[in-house]
Amino acid sequence: MTSAPGVPFLKGHGTENDFVIIPDPDGTLDLSPEAVARLCDRRAGIGGDGVLRVVRSAAHPEARSMAAEAEWFMDYRNSDGSVAEMCGNGTRVFARYLERAGLAGPGDLAIATRAGVRKIHIAKDGGGITTGMGAAELAEPGGEGDAISVTVGGNTWPVRKVGMGNPHAVAFVSDLADAGPLLESPEVRPAAAYPDGVNVEFVVPRGPRHVALRVHERGAGETRSCGTGACAVMVAAARRDGVDPRRDGAAVTYTVDVPGGRLEITERADGEIEMTGPAEIVAEGTIAPELLA
Secondary structure (H helix, E strand, O other): OOOOOOEEEEEEEEOOEEEEEEEOOOOOOOOOHHHHHHHHOOOOOOOOOEEEEEEEHHHOOOOHHHOOOOOEEEEEEEOOOOEOOOOHHHHHHHHHHHHHOOOOOOEEEEEEEOOEEEEEEEOHHHOOEEEEEEEOEEOOOOOHHHHOEEEEOOEEEEOEEEEOOOEEEEEEOOOHHHHOOOOOOOEEEOHHHOOOOOEEEEEEEEEOOEEEEEEEEOOOEEEOOOHHHHHHHHHHHHHHOOOOHHHHOOOEEEEEEEOOEEEEEEEOOOOEEEEEEOOEEEEEEEEOHHHHO
């Protein structure tokens, strides 16, 4: 591993989905899964739901093809060290870091992720950040998605299968407490429906075009917020309400409450989903070499 004493880091969160941010513009840091897990340990490390490594797209083999569109690549890792395709809240925190570091300013920005290039808008004066999340991949009624279910504590619910660059299973429940402590991954059947694991969202209505959720993220456990999960929930809730912007020709916005705050999710008539929410940098320092060794 290539590491050196005093590797800089920052800590940030988006609706309390928190991340260790490691600037590595030239892609020289060999960040192992074990090192990521140590960094994210909330007792023996810095603590976080994941790691955001900030790398120039041209310097990373997975992002070079996107370098002409996006200068920066978000190399996202789950707290257990596994690699993830996307993290919606992470994109906002990543953009906030770029703004803080003088690498981006208010206005429009593009960043590269493993799920493709994401367009960002940073509001002026520290306001919210909007991420273009792409279109949802939705299992249509009558398809294989109808046979999927999730079980927690003896309760079983059908789920809606939604893809947001990463996989989601959305279950509508009568009370968020029904999801239990979410200390372990909920049992999703059949397992073959999600061969790479799945993020599971439990959802209740709060009012017209307003829902609340709890989420168990693969590789991280229950988190205070999940941006891609909020988008998946918004789409599933809209279809449950009989709303489809592509069919109706008009955008629709849902408020999605997460344990760590509130997000506004809009699905446009072309299918593009936009997520708006806060992002904050709360600390910075240097990483002890033994955490990376």
